[in-house]
Amino acid sequence: MDLYFHEIFRVDEDAVEQYGAFNVSLVVDLPLFVDPFLLFDSGKTEFKSLHDEIIKYLRYLRDLDLGENADPAQLRSLFCFKEVHQNWLGFSKSDNKGRGLGLDFARTLAEGLQALFRDFGVETVTRGSHLEKLCLIKTGVGRDMISDLTTNLIKGYLCEYTQTFAREHLQPPSLATFAVPRAEFNYDLGVWITKRYELPKFRDDYVLLTPKEILTKDAIWINKEDFVREYSDIPASISDPELRAQIDAYFQSVLPGNPTQKDANSAVRRTALKFPELIDYYIRRKEDTGFEARQRSGEKVASSFNLYVEQFGQLVARLQAETNFYKEPLTSKQAAHEKVAFLKDMIENKGCHRLFYSKGKPIRREEDLQIAYRLVWHGTLFDVSREVNDGRGPADFKISKGAKDKTLVEMKLASNSGLARNLERQAEIYQKASDAQHAIKVILFFTDGEEAAVKRLLRELGIDKSPDIVLIDARDDNKPSGSKA
16 A cells, blocks of 8 residues: 555655655655754755745845735735645645645734844844744744745745656656746746746646755744743843843733733743844854754654654554455445544554654654544545534544535544543534434543543543544553564
């Protein structure tokens, strides 16, 4: 069963590895992201040049000096970008096609360029310019958006990078020439232009490879969470004692008595807006520890390869070995339950619980369970879409066959702080005739305490007998020692 780039295009897996590209799945996108800091801090001239080009484009946008009444057409042309779903990264909202960077992001970027990026190219504290400033202050701008913007601004490079590998290693029937829009920006005309590349063809679209060394997982190096967590140490980096005193006085003035963590986070954000120098000193700290970014990202990408390519590949190989598995039931609900039952058996009885452990400790990521579930649908005749909102709130999957036969499947960790609220909101669904409701909840637990708490909650809500709530035991202390993942 072909899941990954090397399998689908009949390329030696070592060739992909030696080229330095991540061996993506062409069934489900994987939660890896392009970190612009890894371009900035790279020892390779080609990556540093890419970062310079990104900053050049942002300076161009900044110098347009668009106000609040900017023409939406101009914003769409220069500030909006579709997700580059052809790289099969990012764990987007629907298969491998995310929402992209629309008008809301465009306006946020336009405003941020004026407020945060006035010193682009003439920095006095940091060693360079960083677009990640945008995510430190602006709400709703996170890792995904920064990665999407970076990927769009280096799309031409990724096309050339993939084209070089494809021409050397792929057979002609696997290649096609594609007109790739917005592959290069023409500064003389002020427009994005289309270029043609010979790329791997998958279905009716092309595939892009991405160098592993510019990828990360979980968080980009310059991020809001670290900024807030390290805030108390940042003012000490400022040599001006008067400015330090002003910053501290302002921070204390906006921090309420007996503050919650949310209050403290808000106070940090307001202080940084008042004194943007704080952002520059935080970024300089990150620049000075860039070697840690490369080391951490390298370890995370290697771990992701081991999990998503090697171990998840073994999971699907076991699925393929069960010859009756693809004799699919008539209804989406039967099929959804069957896939859940298979995954439950693999985790509880066949050693696949180890997919969710690292160095003996549980990883506890719902996205890993979701990826495993999506992979076991490979080759199905059912339509499997992710992150749908069907009126009851978002669900992780919608399994459907035609317009009338659909089943929602949601996957949660027992440790999720919002689990009780989620179950309370949907309890009525599971109390009713489940054949009419078509909703399945899967809950993964790692300890005896988590299991007991979930079962107690289900009893309190009167839904502990529902066949559409499935508990999966991922404990490591009750599995046969001879199991092999």
